[in-house]
Amino acid sequence: MGKRKTAWLVTGILALAPLAYGMGATALIRLTNYKVMKRIPAKRGIALTFDDGPHPVYTLRLLDLLQQYDIKATFFVVGEKVRMYPKIIERMYNEGHQIGIHHDRHTSSWLLTPSQLEKEIRETHRAISNVIGESPTVYRPPWGFMNAFTLYYSKPYQIVFWTHVFQDWKVERCEDGLLDGLRNVPANGSIILLHDDGTNPGADDLAPVHMLDKLEIYLEEAVKKETEFVVVPPYNHIK
Secondary structure, eight states, X not given: OOHHHHHHHHHHHHHHHHHXXXXXXXXXXXXXXXXXXXXXXXXXXXXXXEESOOOTTXXXXXXXXXXXXXXXXXXXXXXXXXXXXXXXXXXXXXXXOEEEEOOSSOOOGGGOOHHHHHHHHHHHHHHHHXXXXXXXXXXXXXXXXXXXXXHHHTTTSEEEOOSEEOOTTSHHHIIIIIHHHHHTXXXXXXXXXXXXXXXXXXXXXXXXXXXXXXXXXXXXXXXXXXXXXXXXXXXXXXX
């Protein structure tokens, strides 16, 4: 192989390496479903899951709503927000909700080195356990993005994805389709992804207000139909 061809080959490999590290790893893990839960294994009920909190206003309103209908949910929380609002996390725990790891700063795994990814997970774990006195067992990376080291650093946890997502981080999508979408979710182990904080990049700050309005209508209807709501099984129950 000539020097020019060798140079082109090396350039191509270097160009593709970042894609393989992030996008490629995400696609491969999702394709194989290795250590990834996309549906409740018992294939019954509906799991409500909420990302990006806690928020000092919206999460409290959400907890009030869930308490009203005696529904337990799973919250994937951001470590730095846990440290800001520990009382909200304490309330989640005391009311029987499951608390899992998102990331410490809601940073995409595609942008993290291996050591940075380990720190994002470790610091969120520490923030949660410092408040509730127990170790989290479930993990959902922001945006569902993983990298080549995600499986290694998430070994103590179950990675949890979803069956239904409605882009509720946008006000327009909350007002146009969210309620109908929720109504059509089957109670066969479906996992719903919603968001109780709208301050992340790409989200609308007021989106959680509209999400909560639609969720309240949906829960009232679902409870009347005796729909079963479940939390995501902890890792040690399904491995």
